[in-house]
Amino acid sequence: MTDATQLIAEMGARARIAARVLAAMPAAAKADALRRAADALRDAEPTILAANADDMAAADTLSPAMRDRLRLDSGRVQAMADGVAAIAALDDPVGQVIDTRTRPNGLALSRVRVPIGVIGIIYESRPNVTADAGALCAMAGNAAILRGGSEAARSNRAIHAALSAGLSAGGMPADAVQLVPTTDRAAVGAMLAGEGILDMVVPRGGKGLVARVQAEARVPVLAHLDGNNHVYVDAAAAPDMALRIVLDAKLRRTGICGAAETLLIDRAYPDPAPILRALIEAGCELRGDASAQALVPGIAAATAADWDTEYLESILAVRFVDGPDAALDHIARHGSHHTDAIVTEDGATAEAFLRAADSAIVLWNASTQFADGGEFGLGAEIGIATGRLHARGPVALEGLTTYKWVGRGSGQIRG
């Protein structure tokens, strides 16, 4: 057994004990502990900022984007504390009764939400994940084992110390949220190994991290790899709405997983040129099929690879299709089952699209950029999942629970 394997096994054993205590904590007690943790984060601002300054000083070779993700200031620390307090205000799913049935023999059965158990979070440079993910797991009654990026190690330790002190002061076990104290990459392997340590792992970061976790994990992974999202503008779309939704879906923020990456336009849509011109005027590079190129100057030729690319920048692939079925075929072939939208005034076409599009999130007359737990009214999300089992789309507290069957009888035997 390597040092990392032994370390993770020991942390897992402590987490398992903590999880049993957390599973029995009433909602109010968990919320109180989270509010204390929020206060502790606010109080620890000077310590957290000093640790972050040390991380930043050691990170001078990182890209500006990575440095920005790593950097904390007073506003970001306060926002982190506010986020933890907001989680404390969410409805606790644990103990909720999903459904009930009474059998002819009188046995009363119900399905009741319970925590999952021990959840691992593997993340990169954003230190706020330490607080967000730890608080979400704990509020849903799970123990968490957090493993952040090495470049944020000092920040994560400072945030974790404050969070954990607050949770403990509020009555949670000291091991409710543990931070892996080493940046040894073997620790990640040990977390993914599936020795009964973790019940689920959530990777939070870039595609490289998610792909590694999906490839190596022997435990269930809650994640999405790609958000290759489509907006389909139907023949019956309202032009103003189509323009507004396409621009927002692509350009509001280009780096988020809900951003649109391919625009599909029905050949029967009366006047597509204004949409393409507006995108170009807004600084978006278009890569189109021959129809798009013929329609508006300045559109590069799309290659086969473009239909499968999640750009995450101001580039959009554009294809003309023969109606909604052709759009669905394109999405089935090239989509990543994340978020796809149709713009149309035709309700029957819309409903058929909503039924047939095989994505975690399908939208009618709304921007793909709504793919977000907060926008869905779920509160903070642990992530967006494109897998087919357990939880899909934005995953918040409920996705961090499972259920058990509870049967209440009066001496029933199978006989």
Next chain:
Amino acid sequence: MTDATQLIAEMGARARIAARVLAAMPAAAKADALRRAADALRDAEPTILAANADDMAAADTLSPAMRDRLRLDSGRVQAMADGVAAIAALDDPVGQVIDTRTRPNGLALSRVRVPIGVIGIIYESRPNVTADAGALCAMAGNAAILRGGSEAARSNRAIHAALSAGLSAGGMPADAVQLVPTTDRAAVGAMLAGEGILDMVVPRGGKGLVARVQAEARVPVLAHLDGNNHVYVDAAAAPDMALRIVLDAKLRRTGICGAAETLLIDRAYPDPAPILRALIEAGCELRGDASAQALVPGIAAATAADWDTEYLESILAVRFVDGPDAALDHIARHGSHHTDAIVTEDGATAEAFLRAADSAIVLWNASTQFADGGEFGLGAEIGIATGRLHARGPVALEGLTTYKWVGRGSGQIRG
């Protein structure tokens, strides 16, 4: 690429196309196809029995228990057809709305049940699984790839041919339910490899099969490995009820996964000896702790291994414990998270036990042998799951679905 890998990849590609058609089929059309499949199974009885006779003739070195599992007769073929017809009568979960919410911006969100996609079933000598599992997957809108045991190959082919002809006659795609045509073990490896072919795999068979699938699978597995179930007789148990439940939980059928394997008795329970004597009189071998041995003659000493053993025969481990918390500690340490029961007249003790026992099924004053989809009112089950994610306990049609988020807007942008 080996032959088996290529075969499974090709079957998977056909299944994926079939799954898209199945996902769009209305409930009535799926039910009609299943009823036709039931009729086709009835009509094919002579062919199926002839194929089974060939399998039986080739299986003369198998154990009597395995030969019994393999053997078909007219009653079993009719029961198989009845089972398929019963699945056709179940409520279709696909399209059910789980919940809805309308956001302040007017975006109307709902979660709607959808099929999972392509499901693999890997099973052993019982040929009826070909019909049961295929029909369950198809009714929930999933394509199925079935891989049965080599000893049942001829029976499975005959059953599959009839099932598939009936489903096709009812309008399902020809590839809705496919049977792997080779008994090459490499085909199982290819199914488990996680190349995007299967969305989930369900092993149906003995512990060796389940353990292999769990160890090798790179796709989610729906299964239980052990049913190391407990009955806890509390101080406040009604003696008649305790006796009846313990006898049923252990002895009604000893070979099923819901059978009790350990009896925990509160030291404060007034008169435990009659329970132990009744078990012995009914032919059950008891392996007990010192208290049990001191109480009733003829009880062997339990070793540490007994607490972790799923006997699946007329053997029961017996331990005296200091109240419900000690029982829960024992279950947490030795249980397999399948089914555990408390017998007590004390409602507060019962509710605390139901909350704290971390099992897929927890029962109060009822036999563990109720762990069954039919007994739960779910209709036929694909299996019983003890994993923590997706579906737990008896898994029937609903557990063969997932959900997607559907959003209906009126031009909302994130802005």
